[in-house]
Amino acid sequence: ETGVTQSPTHLIKTRGQQVTLRCSSQSGHNTVSWYQQALGQGPQFIFQYYREEENGRGNFPPRFSGLQFPNYSSELNVNALELDDSALYLCASSLDLARMETQYFGPGTRLLVL
Amino acid sequence: DQQVKQNSPSLSVQEGRISILNCDYTNSMFDYFLWYKKYPAEGPTFLISISSIKDKNEDGRFTVFLNKSAKHLSLHIVPSQPGDSAVYFCAASANYNQGGKLIFGQGTELSVKP
Numbered sequence: 291e292t293g294v295t296q297s298p299t300h301l302i303k304t305r306g307q308q309v310t311l312r313c314s315s316q317s318g319h320n321t322v323s324w325y326q327q328a329l330g331q332g333p334q335f336i337f338q339y340y341r342e343e344e345n346g347r348g349n350f351p352p353r354f355s356g357l358q359f360p361n362y363s364s365e366l367n368v369n370a371l372e373l374d375d376s377a378l379y380l381c382a383s384s385l386d387l388a389r390m391e392t393q394y395f396g397p398g399t400r401l402l403v404l
Numbered sequence: 405d406q407q408v409k410q411n412s413p414s415l416s417v418q419e420g421r422i423s424i425l426n427c428d429y430t431n432s433m434f435d436y437f438l439w440y441k442k443y444p445a446e447g448p449t450f451l452i453s454i455s456s457i458k459d460k461n462e463d464g465r466f467t468v469f470l471n472k473s474a475k476h477l478s479l480h481i482v483p484s485q486p487g488d489s490a491v492y493f494c495a496a497s498a499n500y501n502q503g504g505k506l507i508f509g510q511g512t513e514l515s516v517k518p
Contacts, residue, residue, distance in 0.1 A: 321503060332493050332508030346505055380447055387503035395447030
């Protein structure tokens, strides 16, 4: 049973603003990955955190940044929002880097940039 | 560049018949492949996976076939049930069990008619 939660569920921002999205991993999971899913597309990997350190990054500009906290909850921050940032943002947690088949996704945060 | 492609955006099948969802990939470094199912307003849910050292994996009504020479995989669902109606994503990874990022296809929306 997945215990990954994300907040908020929906968000509307205007171009140029900054946004912070939050993810609470399933208990005991030390690895979290963030994905962006644009309408009609599959999720695209943004970055991954393992034990509070970034462990890989996809093709996203530096204005996409993240944090993982000691309790393994996580944040995704996006600065200088652009219209194309409108998407569903998904986080996924797993027990460990070596247990990625147990990766569980949260329901996502839907961001609309106007 | 789209390294993982699902060329059929939608598929409609009668209840009780077989559903076959297809996926092609281009990166020969991928060593692990997964299928996810996604319902509206929920995150993707892991369905079944296959390692590149195998050519078939079964789990109940779900079977995944991998053809490495053709860089093609398929998901067979038999018999299909109305509850299987969802968007299906295939995903691939290199070094997955060392935290390798997932590369997703665009998804295929399956509709199973009663």
